[in-house]
Amino acid sequence: MSLLLKLSKYHVAGNNFILVAANERNEHDWVSLSVSLCRHKYGVGSDGLLVVVWNGAEGYDFEMRMFNPDGTEDGCGNGLLCATRFAYESMLLKFGNSPLSFTVKTIWGASTVRVINSNPKDFVVEAELVEPKWEPSEIPMKTCETLTSMTKEPREVVIDILGMCLRCIPVNTGSTHVVIFSDKNFDDEVWEKVSAAIENHTLFPQRTSVMWAWVINQSEVRVRSYERAVGETLSCGTGACAVVAAGLKLGLLKGIVKVVFKGGSVYVFMDETGKLHIRGQVHHVFDATLRRVMNAKHNAAFNDHHLSEAARSNA
Numbered sequence: 001m002s003l004l005l006k007l008s009k010y011h012v013a014g015n016n017f018i019l020v021a022a023n024e025r026n027e028h029d030w031v032s033l034s035v036s037l038c039r040h041k042y043g044v045g046s047d048g049l050l051v052v053v054w055n056g057a058e059g060y061d062f063e064m065r066m067f068n069p070d071g072t073e074d075g076c077g078n079g080l081l082c083a084t085r086f087a088y089e090s091m092l093l094k095f096g097n098s099p100l101s102f103t104v105k106t107i108w109g110a111s112t113v114r115v116i117n118s119n120p121k122d123f124v125v126e127a128e129l130v131e132p133k134w135e136p137s138e139i140p141m142k143t144c145e146t147l148t149s150m151t152k153e154p155r156e157v158v159i160d161i162l163g164m165c166l167r168c169i170p171v172n173t174g175s176t177h178v179v180i181f182s183d184k185n186f187d188d189e190v191w192e193k194v195s196a197a198i199e200n201h202t203l204f205p206q207r208t209s210v211m212w213a214w215v216i217n218q219s220e221v222r223v224r225s226y227e228r229a230v231g232e233t234l235s236c237g238t239g240a241c242a243v244v245a246a247g248l249k250l251g252l253l254k255g256i257v258k259v260v261f262k263g264g265s266v267y268v269f270m271d272e273t274g275k276l277h278i279r280g281q282v283h284h285v286f287d288a289t290l291r292r293v294m295n296a297k298h299n300a301a302f303n304d305h306h307l308s309e310a311a312r313s314n315a
Contacts, residue, residue, distance in 0.1 A: 012237065207229065
């Protein structure tokens with residue numbers, strides 16, 4: 001038994017995704033697909049599976065869903081940028097023209113996105129995300145007596161990890177994050193252990209991503225990203241927004257901020273309503289067709305051993 005699946009691969013500043021289009025919300029078992037396809041070396045390999053649902057909801061141009069490599073569904077800023085490029089180019093190919101802006105249904109609600117530059121070699125998208133949430137129940141994180149008053153302002157939480165007291169700022173910007181403004185660097189092994197321990201800390205019932213930030217000046221910040229259910233990623237869109245949201249509130253950053261990751265840069269700003277916006281260059285890497293294979297070990301799994309010759313590079 002076999003079934004062909006068309007997919008594409010995109011990235012923003014090295015944060016890479018497999019993208020699949022669907023006509024219906026539950027057209028495939030997205031949880032199983034994300035686990036199968038996202039595995040590096042054994043699958044196509046990516047930081048997450050994006051699903052663009054054309055018939056997702058009335059009143060929207062499309063719906064975007066994102067599944068982590070462990071199958072959990074999550075919010076995704078960079079994924080939203082990638083989905084926008086896919087939607088624009090899909091409509092352009094099908095109809096000969098495409099709008100430059102869309103209203104997208106996401107896990108956090110409606111988002112307005114717009115194409116800033118449609119040049120395939122320098123494709124830039126800007127997306128409206130959310131107003132940052134500082135309330136523990138919305139992050140989510142467990143509360144204690146000192147945290148019950150946290151509403152519209154960030155609150156620093158001290159977490160004891162591996163003998164170190166780390167000052168963290170929890171926030172939700174479409175996904176759960178803690179931001180650490182650091183004045184020192186760790187070697188990779190220690191950084192990995194500390195980040196993983198924070199991700200799985202009992203304070204965060206749904207785990208958390210960890211954004212380590214070094215302020216360069218008020219318009220630029222360097223960030224190293226450790227995402228829940230993924231590990232280190234070369235960039236993170238909602239994470240960039242989390243860092244800027246915290247930095248703006250603390251007076252460390254202002255205006256349009258350049259957020260520099262290992263994989264490249266994105267730009268983040270907050271509008272007059274308090275909503276965060278992210279702008280980044282979207283790279284369309286390749287398109288491919290995969291065959292689903294049925295066997296005892298990987299039941300109904302798609303994998304890269306069945307990449308068709310139709311796959312093409314767009315780098």
